[in-house]
Structure formats: structure tokens, C-alpha cells
Amino acid sequence: MYGLKAISAANGWLITLAGISIVFSGLLVLSFFISNMEKAIRFLDKQKERIKHAKIKPVPELAKRKKKAKEDKRAEVTKVVWLSPEQVEVYNYYRWITERLGEPFSLQQLLEHAEKRGIRRPYYHLDMFLQMRLLYDAGGDQIGFYRWARDIEIELSEEKNEN
Amino acid sequence: MELVINFFHNTGFGLVTTGHLIMITVGLMFIYLGIAKHYEPLLLVPIGFGILMGNIPVFKGLGLGIYEKGSVLNYLYFGVRQGIYPPLIFLGIGAMTDFSTMLARPKLMLLGAAAQVGIFVTFLAALAIGFPANEAGSIGIIGGADGPTAIFLSAKLAPHLVGPIAIAAYSYMALVPVIQPPIMYLLTTKEERLIKMSDPRSVSKREKILFPIVAFLLCCFLAPAALPLLGMLFLGNLLKECLVADRLAQTARTALIDIVTILLGVTVGASTQADVFLTGKSIGIFCLGAASFMVATAGGILFAKLMNLFSKEKINPLLGAAGVSAVPDSARVVQLIGNREDPSNYLLMHAMGPNISGVIGSAIAAGVLWSFLLK
């Protein structure tokens, strides 16, 4: 038997109707109960609170955090930066590459060119220059591209200040 | 010489048929999809290997095949035949699921109910094309997108179809990211996909503890046949939420569910022996299963749109697609589509609500079908 006849013969319509109704009513009752359960609990909690007169003092954690963040942000502006001979060499190399790339430049391209030219520890030196703020983010539309800081002087130190 | 020839005839090489080779290819494909494509690997790898185990041509009478009484595989298959494994998996699912996304916004539960329409529409379609009622019910449940529920119901109603139904259910669950998006795009407008959901309220611990108890009582009074599945689901959840039985919850959601998943996967895979699996019925099951998934997805989405007609706070209709209970894959698909329209729209956590209620909905639907169709 096929088609609608088969459905009717197997009580298909009835089963489907009953099935959908049961699933819906089950979840409907459950959702009704859940929404009221929350209200009931909230009501009970309020009553409890009223009885206890419990007061919760705000923790001054936020103020502390803000203060710490401010302290972290406070950065020292260095006008003269002392670099080891090796760092000066890499710095000059990087300046040479970026002159060709043009400012603002992409750090990825800078690294690619540095690697191609076999510059020693290009990643480490890039990190160092970023830390020393010799490089800064161009910001605005050019965010993520970098420029060399103009107000910083490079001085050659005799000691190596590498890690 | 004759001895050697006889021995050769009794080896796999001598007994192999085209059917075996086809099924071995299917098994290898499952293993490939699980390992290389990461499609539900925890399920597809054991099922795929099970298919290989079930399709090694063996000499009948040696007590090796899964359908041969007394064989090791037959003993392991007992858990599938008697519907023991699915409730144990539900225990683990309960112990690993936080229902608070659903508790925070109970009206989204209705999306989980609406998606179950797919089960019943497919049930009707299967009847119409000539499947007997018990088989039609088992095929329809594929639309619930819940493997253990599909195995449970087919083991009760049509044990001979457990293999193809389980394979279809798990295959389509793995294919949720492929099946659902076209339907989601087709049934929603760009404006609807851009709807942002407000932050849900926080749910207290007491609500979380009360929920499994109350939900169990309510659902099982309404559909007692869903007791084995929902009972274990809510017990698992109570173990998780009550905190005093954390050791049990931990076992249920780790070791126990893993062991049962391995046994279920391997035995379901092994039950797909070529002579049982490669039939016209299996093709029908696969076609109807896919339709069932699509109708379920559409049902959820359309119901969300219907709810929007009557409610002040609009629901993103994409959430309706998460009503099919493939957790968390369908919620992930909702997130993906919503995010594609508006990168600042995060629907994942909102979609978990209907997703989880879909699990409850499909278990109730299985209970209803079982009680109506059991002869």
C-alpha cells in the first residue's frame, strides 16, 4: 500500500498530530515552568534578603585595577637610546630596507627582506626596536604599518645589552 | 594440495563478494572523514572500523559474525539490540551539558520542539512510499539529529534497520555544516539574519538543580516511553549540577560515555554487513534521512519567524536551525552564518538553548513513536 492510503491505514495522521502536540506541549509546559521558576525563586530570594537585611559592600577592586592600569600605561619617553654595535648594525640595515619600502612600512615585509639578506636574529632585533619605541604604529588608516621614531637619538654603547 | 585449496576457500580472499568490498570502502571512507576531515571523529572512527570488522567475509558457523549467537560481537551488540547503550550515552550527555542557556530564555525551547516536525513529516513520507509503520517511525527519528535516540528507537521498533539508520543519522550529523546553510539562507532575509539577540539573564544554581528534577517529572508523565532516555539525561545533569556527586558526573561524562561510544560505534558499524545493509531499503532510508534533516531545519527556522510575528523581542530565525539536536554542530553553523552577515553578531551561546531543547524534544518524540508503534 502506498500514498495517502498507506498513511491512513497506519494511523499516520493521528500519530503525527498526537506526536507533534505532545512534543510541543511537553516543551511548552517546561518552558512555562522554567520562566515561572525563575520568578518564584527571585521572589523567595527577595523575601529572604528583606529578612536578613544583608548588605554587600562593594569591593574596591575596580579602583585598584584602574590605578594599576594607569601605572602600567605610564611610559618613559626616552630621547637617547643606547645600542650595542651589533644592534646598531641591524638598525642601520633595517633603516636601509625601510627607506626602499617607504614609510609607513609593513613589519612582515621588513622581516622578509631582513631574512633574505641574512641579517642576524631579525625577529629578536625587531622586538627590541619595538620595545625601545624606535618603531611606532602609524595609527589611523595606516594602523598596523610602522614608522621610525624621529625624536630618538641612537648612541653606540660599548657594552652589549643583549639578553 | 586439496587442504591448501580448502583453506584458501575459507579465508576472506576466498569468501569475499562485491558487497563486502563496497562496505569495506564505505568503512574506509568513514575512517578517512573522521581522521582527515575531523568530521565527528569520535563517532566515525569507531563506526568506520566497525564496518570493516563486520564486513570481513567469515565462514558461517564459526561464531564470528555479529548476528551469530554466542559470538563476541553478538554479545557486545546486545547493548544495541536491547537499547542499553543509548541511555548510558544520555547519562554522559546530561553530565556534560549546562542547560542554563535554555533556562535563561525558555521561549527558545519551542524552536527545539518545532524542529521535531522533521521527524513526523518524514514518518508520513516513509509510510507513503510503502515502509511499514514501525520502520517509518525509525526512519523519521533520523530527523531528530540525535544518534543515540535514533539507535534506541530503531532497536525497539525495527531492529533489522539499526545499521542503516545509525549510519544515516551519524553521517547526516557530520554533514550538518553542509546540509543546513542553504536552507538557512533560503528561508531567511538578510535583515532577519542580522537580528542581534540581547544578553540572557544569569541562571542561579538552585534553578539548575531544580530543572532536571522538574523537567524529568513533567516530560516523563507526558511521554512515559521517553523514560530511559530522559531519565538518564536528567540524572546525568542532576549529578553535574548538584556538585555533591561530582565524582559520578565526572565518570559519566568522561570514561563511561567514552566506553559506551566505542562499543556503540563498533557494534553499529559491524552490524552493517553487506547482505543486510546493501538493500533498496537502505537507499530509501538515506534519502528520507536527508529530507528529514532538511525539514527539521526548515521547521525550526519557520517557527522562529512565526514567533517573531507575535513577540516584541525579535528572535534571529537562524536560531531555529539549532533546534535539530546535533549539539554543538548546528549551534556552530548558526554562529557561522550569523557571523558571516555581521561579524559582530555572536549567536553561538543563544543557539545552544534550542540546540539542547532539541535533545529533549527528540527524546520525547522517540518515546511517543515507540508507544504508538510498538506491536
Add this chain to the structure above:
Amino acid sequence: MIDTRELKESRYLEEFSDSDLAELAAIGTATHWREGEIIFHEGSPAKNFFILKKGTVLLCYPNGRSLPLKNGGHGIGWSSLVSPFRYTATGICLTDATLIQFPGTELYSLIRMNAAFGHKLMAKIAKTIEERKKYRTKGDRQEQM
């Protein structure tokens, strides 16, 4: 598995409760990377989320923009949790770095188990995506060399 104390030190996770951190610690692994090593490539499937513990990681976007992330408090690899599920940048270590790695699938399981945690994590990720959005917009610089 890592020690919960390691996560407590991370600014990225400061809104998370002790129990959240304990759950995260159970799925986290400390990974160590050498200077110049690539953690992930732009466009590859995003399988892991990372929290930077020590060192500097440079995120290089395909448009040429880059964002250096230094020391603790940065979440990297949000694509493991939200679309496009592929890394949107290449992560390169500028120095030796330690990152805590969380498999995306495990994070999904945690989200499923603990919705409050899921909300916090998604809010955090949404913030990170918003902050880095400007880096993903098309660049106006062309290679000249």
C-alpha cells in the same frame, strides 16, 4: 594540563572564576616556541586558541598590517571558536615565547558544560575581534622593493 595558578596570572582571564580557570587548566597545555618560529599560518584551519604567557608574538595580516603582542594578557587564535574557523593572520614569535594552548574542540565542550563560562569567553573574544578589526581592513601600502 597546567597549573591553575598559571592562568590566574593572565590578564586575559581576570574575569574568570576559580572554577572556570580550573576547567581551563585541565585542557590547557603550555607550549614553548623559539624566536622566529611560526605558530600558525594565515588561512590554515584554526584548531587551537592560545593565551600568550611570555614573549612577543607578531600577528601578520595578509594586508601587510601587523600587531605585536607582548607578554601576558593576549588571546590569540579566536578563529578556533568563531567563523571563519581559519586563522586570519600568521603568528610569528619575535622572541622565545610561551603560550598556553587550548584545543578549540575542548573549549566547545567547556562552553557546552558551562554556559556562564561560554558567555564570558565569547564576550572576551568579541572584544578581541573588535580591537583587531582595524588591522584586518585592506591596507593601502604596496610593496615597493
